Amino acid sequence: MKTWDVIIIGGGIIGLSISLALRKKGVSVLVVERGEPGREASHAAGGMLVDCLIETPAALQELATASARMYPEFAHELELGSGMKVDLRDQGTIFFPSEHSHLDPTFLSDHALPISLAHPEPTLAPTDNPAFYLKERSVDPRALTQAAWHAAKNRGVDFSSGDAVTAINLSDSQITGVTTTKTSFLAEKVVNCAGAWSGQIGPHRIPTRPVKGQMLCLAMHPRDLLKHVIRTPNVYLIPRSDGRLLVGATVEEAGFDKRTDPATILRLHKAALELVPQLRDARILGDWAGLRPGTPDALPILGATPTPGYFVATGHFRDGILLAPITAKIMADVITGAEPDLDIAPFSLSRFS
Ligand SMILES: Cc1cc2nc3c(=O)[nH]c(=O)nc-3n(C[C@H](O)[C@H](O)[C@H](O)COP(=O)(O)OP(=O)(O)OC[C@H]3O[C@@H](n4cnc5c(N)ncnc54)[C@H](O)[C@@H]3O)c2cc1C
Numbered sequence: 001m002k003t004w005d006v007i008i009i010g011g012g013i014i015g016l017s018i019s020l021a022l023r024k025k026g027v028s029v030l031v032v033e034r035g036e037p038g039r040e041a042s043h044a045a046g047g048m049l050v051d052c053l054i055e056t057p058a059a060l061q062e063l064a065t066a067s068a069r070m071y072p073e074f075a076h077e078l079e080l081g082s083g084m085k086v087d088l089r090d091q092g093t094i095f096f097p098s099e100h101s102h103l104d105p106t107f108l109s110d111h112a113l114p115i116s117l118a119h120p121e122p123t124l125a126p127t128d129n130p131a132f133y134l135k136e137r138s139v140d141p142r143a144l145t146q147a148a149w150h151a152a153k154n155r156g157v158d159f160s161s162g163d164a165v166t167a168i169n170l171s172d173s174q175i176t177g178v179t180t181t182k183t184s185f186l187a188e189k190v191v192n193c194a195g196a197w198s199g200q201i202g203p204h205r206i207p208t209r210p211v212k213g214q215m216l217c218l219a220m221h222p223r224d225l226l227k228h229v230i231r232t233p234n235v236y237l238i239p240r241s242d243g244r245l246l247v248g249a250t251v252e253e254a255g256f257d258k259r260t261d262p263a264t265i266l267r268l269h270k271a272a273l274e275l276v277p278q279l280r281d282a283r284i285l286g287d288w289a290g291l292r293p294g295t296p297d298a299l300p301i302l303g304a305t306p307t308p309g310y311f312v313a314t315g316h317f318r319d320g321i322l323l324a325p326i327t328a329k330i331m332a333d334v335i336t337g338a339e340p341d342l343d344i345a346p347f348s349l350s351r352f353s
Contacts, residue, residue: 050093093228
């Protein structure tokens with residue numbers, strides 16, 4: 001029976017990115033995905049690569065900064081490895097802080113420039129609210145995840161799609177593989193990357209929970225109506241190069257319910273029109289909801305567990321697209337016994353025990 005060095009549970013952006021980083025180190029990998037890779041949170045995401053001190057939890061700042069720096073190379077590698085485009089954009093963000101935002105003067109002088117709205121984004125409704133320009137990038141998470149999936153296949157990562165992992169198998173407290181609804185697979189190491197569902201699998205309690213986000217998609221007319229990401233306290237707008245405009249997003253405790261609610265989508269639509277009145281001509285292309293993997297302290301869970309050979313990379317909450325490159329690098333080091341460049345002690349599963 002075939003065996004692998006590592007089995008990854010979950011083919012979202014986190015599992016796919018780790019599979020690629022492991023293959024680069026010569027490790028054989030099987031990704032076991034219960035549906036089709038990249039159809040859950042990673043499919044629903046906006047793709048803002050927000051690494052700014054204002055909104056990122058302080059404990060996450062080092063990871064966020066490192067991951068944002070890695071993005072151009074990460075995206076380039078995925079594009080080369082898959083032959084697909086991921087729409088990494090670096091036009092930046094126009095950021096309207098809330099009254100309650102703590103605007104650190106050092107941050108403002110290093111990262112943000114106060115702006116005159118008329119110049120960078122003329123279709124924004126006039127406002128007296130202060131705005132800042134942030135040098136953040138954005139990416140299309142659907143394209144990114146598809147590219148990661150194809151790049152992984154091209155690099156020799158194996159996939160089992162369509163069956164959920166139901167158990168992680170142990171013999172004498174050592175990992176031996178996983179059981180799915182139809183079969184079992186052998187490996188001495190297993191990584192739980194099952195996103196919001198991570199807590200449903202395995203020998204240890206992983207305190208992830210689903211945090212629902214609803215989103216709306218419009219077709220801009222003209223296609224480059226907006227060039228920057230716009231972030232306000234009520235709503236954000238993310239333009240794509242093909243003319244789509246994402247309007248997001250709610251943050252809801254609603255269990256594993258992925259239905260959208262017409263009143264909520266209407267509220268997002270109205271908030272977008274207030275911000276950019278010219279969007280009244282924009283066609284509605286669709287709406288959806290996804291489940292972010294939340295944790296009790298809103299920080300990810302990364303690294304080894306008390307069971308030798310069993311690892312976790314989950315709980316990326318609102319930042320999993322941003323944090324994919326650094327998570328992949330750290331996890332590939334940890335799984336192969338190398339010391340990661342960054343201190344991951346604050347993200348250990350043991351902080352919840
Ligand atoms: C509306 C919304 C907007 C967002 N915007 C942003 C943003 O702008 N920037 C950003 O950085 N992040 C954003 N996020 C967060 C980001 O999407 C997530 O943090 C990230 O996608 C998590 O990736 P993942 O691979 O851990 O989870 P997922 O993409 O959910 O993947 C987990 C996978 O595990 C599989 N799985 C589950 N159980 C099993 C099982 N038993 N067996 C096999 N497979 C299993 C699932 O089918 C799924 O494919 C947003 C999320 C939402 C919902």
